[in-house]
Amino acid sequence: MTHLLATVTVPLVTAFDREGRPDPEGVARLLGHVAEGGISSLMLLGSNGEGVAVETAEVGPYVAAVRERWARLAGPSGKVLVAVSGPATRQTLARARAALDAGADALVVNAPYYFRHTDEELLDHYGRVDALGGRWIAYNIPRYTGNPLGPQLVGHLAALEHCAGVKDSGGDPAVLAGFVAHAADRPGFAVSQGAESAMVDGLLAGAVGITPGLANLAPGPCVSLLTAVQDGDEPAARDRQSALDRLAALHTIRPGVAATKAALALLGLLDGPAAVPAAPFRPYTPDENARLSALLHASAELLPGGR
Known part of the structure; x- marks a missing residue:
């Protein structure tokens, strides 16, 4: 089985x-776009998905609605992973x-953020997640959590019963090799390699998949x-990596999710409030949009x- x-x-x-509430209807065109591009797997509410801006009470309804729409678009092979970012275990x-409860196929679980924790404390944290009984993926993104997940x-x-893997967005090849x-x-x-600039390198090093925001x-x-x-x-893969690296230069204008949402708006895949990042992010200015349009x-x- 794959x-x-x-x-x-x-x-x-x-x-x-x-009102700043997650809106599943707002991503309808985007879901169709990624399905047409050959995608079968989504990750909701990660860093690219501004997950920490979503209230816990809003998680279930949003996941259920997106999952229902995705099942119609992607068919039986469609999968929905959900990142569950929290500052502490509770x-x-x-x-x-x-x-x-909303039907996630797997959880994606980063370390708690804000406080720094020992590896023993992090193992306790993940053990509590494992006890829920659902499949889950560890998510290494130390620039946001301040708590790196090392190979040890x-x-x-990996020895926990329901752990299915790790998504590595740390960008350190030695750490990826350890995973x-x-x-x-x-x-x-x-x-799964989450570092966009090293997708080919990560796959050649033994990652089985990629999780790029550019997708x-x-x-x-x-x-x-x-x-x-x-x-x-490999030559074709390297050519594609170079082309995607040029597209990734959109993050040199003003990096982060505001850049991605501005690009999606220019492409007609998001509009209105759906194209606005959660506060305190600000939308792109007209000058930033002009520079972004030229880059696209x-x-x-x-x-x-073929924009």
Whole structure:
């Protein structure tokens, strides 16, 4: 059976309504776009999805609504993973239960944020998640949590009953190699590369899939990069990586989710409140949008409609 992570997983942006509540209808066109690009797996409410801006009580209804729409678009192969970010174990567990009750195929669980924790404390945290009984993926994103997941800790996590793998957005090749070594020792445990600039390198190092934010904009090219690596065509994969790196320059204007949402608005995939990042982020200014439009035009071959 193909592993849950052995694919391109889109860390989907979250649309919000005028009151700042997550709005599943706001991502309808975007879901159709990524499905047409060959995507079967979504990750909701991660860093790219502004998950920490979503209240715990809003998680279940939002996940259920997006999952229902995604099932119609992606069919039986469609999967919905849900990131459950919390500053401490209690909040993480509440979000995890809500996501599982709403039909999430797996949880994506980062370390708690704000306070710094020992590896022993982090192992306790993940053990409580494992006790819920649903499949889950560890999520290493230390620039946001301040709590890196190292290879030694992930080795302990991989031994937990319901841990299916790790998504690594840390960007350290040595750490990724340590995660891959654990995957080699445990059937059913796998690694997804979350660092966009190192997708090919991560796959060649042993990651089975990728989770690039750029897949919101250019799902097809991300799928073709993965396919090229799987087919052993490294030159084609490197060419695709270079093209996607040029598109990733949109983050040199003003980085982060505001850039992605502004690009999706220019492409006609988000509009109105759905294209506005959660406060205190500010939308792009007219000058930033003009620079972004020129950058998107230079990457037209990767984008819908050949923009």
